[in-house]
Amino acid sequence: MICLVTGGAGFIGSHLVDRLLLEKHEVICLDNFDPYYNPSIKREHIKSAISAEKFSLVEGDIRNRKQVEDIVKDNSVEIIYHLAAQAGVRVSIENPSKTHDINATGTLNILEAARSLGVKKVINASSSSVYGKMKYLPFDEEHPKNPVSPYGASKVAAEHYCRIFYEIYGLRTTSLRYFTVYGERIRPDLAISIFTKKALNSEPIEIYGDGNYTRDFTYIDDAVQATILAMNKGDGEIYNIGSGKRITINGLAEKIIAITGNKSKIIHTAAKKGEAEHTLANIEKAKKGLGWEPKIDITDGLKLYVDIKGLH
Ligand SMILES: NC(=O)c1ccc[n+]([C@@H]2O[C@H](COP(=O)([O-])OP(=O)(O)OC[C@H]3O[C@@H](n4cnc5c(N)ncnc54)[C@H](O)[C@@H]3O)[C@@H](O)[C@H]2O)c1
Numbered sequence: 001m002i003c004l005v006t007g008g009a010g011f012i013g014s015h016l017v018d019r020l021l022l023e024k025h026e027v028i029c030l031d032n033f034d035p036y037y038n039p040s041i042k043r044e045h046i047k048s049a050i051s052a053e054k055f056s057l058v059e060g061d062i063r064n065r066k067q068v069e070d071i072v073k074d075n076s077v078e079i080i081y082h083l084a085a086q087a088g089v090r091v092s093i094e095n096p097s098k099t100h101d102i103n104a105t106g107t108l109n110i111l112e113a114a115r116s117l118g119v120k121k122v123i124n125a126s127s128s129s130v131y132g133k134m135k136y137l138p139f140d141e142e143h144p145k146n147p148v149s150p151y152g153a154s155k156v157a158a159e160h161y162c163r164i165f166y167e168i169y170g171l172r173t174t175s176l177r178y179f180t181v182y183g184e185r186i187r188p189d190l191a192i193s194i195f196t197k198k199a200l201n202s203e204p205i206e207i208y209g210d211g212n213y214t215r216d217f218t219y220i221d222d223a224v225q226a227t228i229l230a231m232n233k234g235d236g237e238i239y240n241i242g243s244g245k246r247i248t249i250n251g252l253a254e255k256i257i258a259i260t261g262n263k264s265k266i267i268h269t270a271a272k273k274g275e276a277e278h279t280l281a282n283i284e285k286a287k288k289g290l291g292w293e294p295k296i297d298i299t300d301g302l303k304l305y306v307d308i309k310g311l312h
Contacts, residue, residue, distance in 0.1 A: 001231070002026045004077040006062055006110065007084030009033060011185045012125065012178070014045035015224050016081055017055070023228075026054045028075050030068075031084065032061040034102075036091060037188050045185050062106035069113045077117070079231055082110050083125040085155075088189055089274045092151035103154035104161075111165045111173070121172040123230045124162045127155045128179040128216070128242065128279045138216075138282040141177075141238050149274035159238060166236040174234040176226055179242030179281045183220030183301060184308045192217070192302070195253050196309050199260040209271030211250035214278045216242040219296035219304075229290040242281025243294045255299065259306045 003020050007013040008029030020027045029046060033039035049055045056075075060067045062084050071077070085103050086092065092099035107124065114122050129152035130145045147153045162173035182192040198205045218241060226241045247255070250266065257264050286292050296304070 001078045002028070002076055003079045003081060004028045004030060004072065004075070005081045005083065006030045007125075009042035009046045010083060011045070011187045012181055012220065012223060013081070013083040014042070014049070014185060015220050016083065016227055017046065017049050019224050019228060021049060021052050021055060024054070028056050028058060028071065028077065030058045030060055030062065030071055033059060034086070036086065036088065041188070062109055063101055065109040065112065068109050069117065072113045072117045072119060078120045080110060080114055080119055080122045081227065082107060082122055085125065086151070087187065089129065089149040089151045090272065092149050092154070093274050096150035099150050099154050103151070104157040107158035108161055111161055111171065115165060115169045115171045119171070121174070121231065121235070122162065123227060124158060124173060124175040126159050126175040126177045126238065127152065128177055128240070128281065129276065130156045130159065130177060131279070132276055134276070134278050137278060138244065138280040139240065140282040141240060141285055148276055163236065163238070172235040174230040174236075175238045176230060176241045177238065178223055179216040179218050179240065179279055181218045181220055181223045183305055185220075186305070191249065191252065192256070192305065195256045196260070196306055199256045199262050199264045200309060202262045202264055204265045204267050205253045205257070207249055207253060207266060207268050209268065211253070211266070211268060212248055213275070214246040214248050214280065215252070216244070216246045216280045217298050217301070218242050218294065219301035222294040222296055226286060226290055226292045229292050233291070234289050237289055239286040239289060240281040240283055241286060242279070242283055243297065244281055244283045245297065246278065246280040247298055255302055256306070259302055
């Protein structure tokens with residue numbers, strides 16, 4: 001298949017690129033190396049892909065519809081894995097318009113190009129942030145969507161566009177609601193990345209609020225596997241992609257400290273706005289619809305991650 005991966009130099013996107021190349025697909029990576037975090041980290045992510053014969057990199061912006069259309073047309077793209085986004089809750093609170101432009105309008109550009117140029121399928125990276133205010137746990141896909149950040153709202157919009165393009169135009173789309181993904185190349189703004197760095201240096205770990213809020217964490221290989229499976233399954237559907245288990249943020253910090261064998265102290269500071277109190281995925285729909293199951297639990301995933309970080 002000829003696959004376009006938007007955001008292919010990012011954390012999840014670059015792992016997906018590697019996996020698609022391994023499976024002998026042709027891969028075009030579209031990324032604008034947004035400075036949200038250091039772009040040199042993103043160049044490092046795609047270092048091995050760059051030398052692959054079936055890989056090409058286009059430095060461009062999904063907000064530019066003409067550019068997206070040209071890339072799809074010139075490369076005869078068959079499948080689009082749409083991962084480019086302004087990720088991150090806090091930055092969306094600082095600049096909601098940028099988040100909307102990239103995540104909502106950018107997704108619309110992708111869908112418009114796909115529909116007009118005969119792309120076979122679009123797989124859209126959504127997020128557990130669409131749920132926001134918890135009514136019950138675990139979140140199944142029918143749980144009300146009341147996001148608590150502009151980021152969550154932009155992801156709701158993108159999901160709806162994907163569903164509507166399927167229902168009205170017959171463009172095959174699948175949205176995957178990833179629950180906090182972690183592993184090698186994790187975004188530097190995510191808690192697991194920050195806590196591990198601190199623990200490896202025996203520095204204090206800062207937790208916003210009381211640390212009793214909980215998260216469902218998904219290991220990168222499990223997230224990528226679900227994304228690959230969506231190429232041929234789940235048309236018009238939305239799936240939760242999580243581990244189906246949760247841990248408190250205090251518990252997470254304690255686990256990381258224990259795995260590193262270091263002696264960081266945990267300190268609590270004021271809670272931040274825009275964060276959901278709890279996330280936990282009901283993954284029954286993805287098990288049935290995609291034939292997918294997570295393989296790596298948080299303890300094993302953290303050990304793998306800390307081993308990689310420790311070597312650097
Ligand atoms: N990491 C997680 O825990 C998580 C959880 C839920 C959903 N997601 C979603 O998964 C996707 C990938 O997330 P990630 O953690 O790998 O983030 P990331 O920031 O590492 O990757 C996103 C990539 O998109 C690129 N990008 C940003 N704006 C762009 C634009 N206008 N045009 C082209 N490229 C652009 C960035 O440069 C970056 O390389 C995103 O859609 C994110 O919202 C991630």
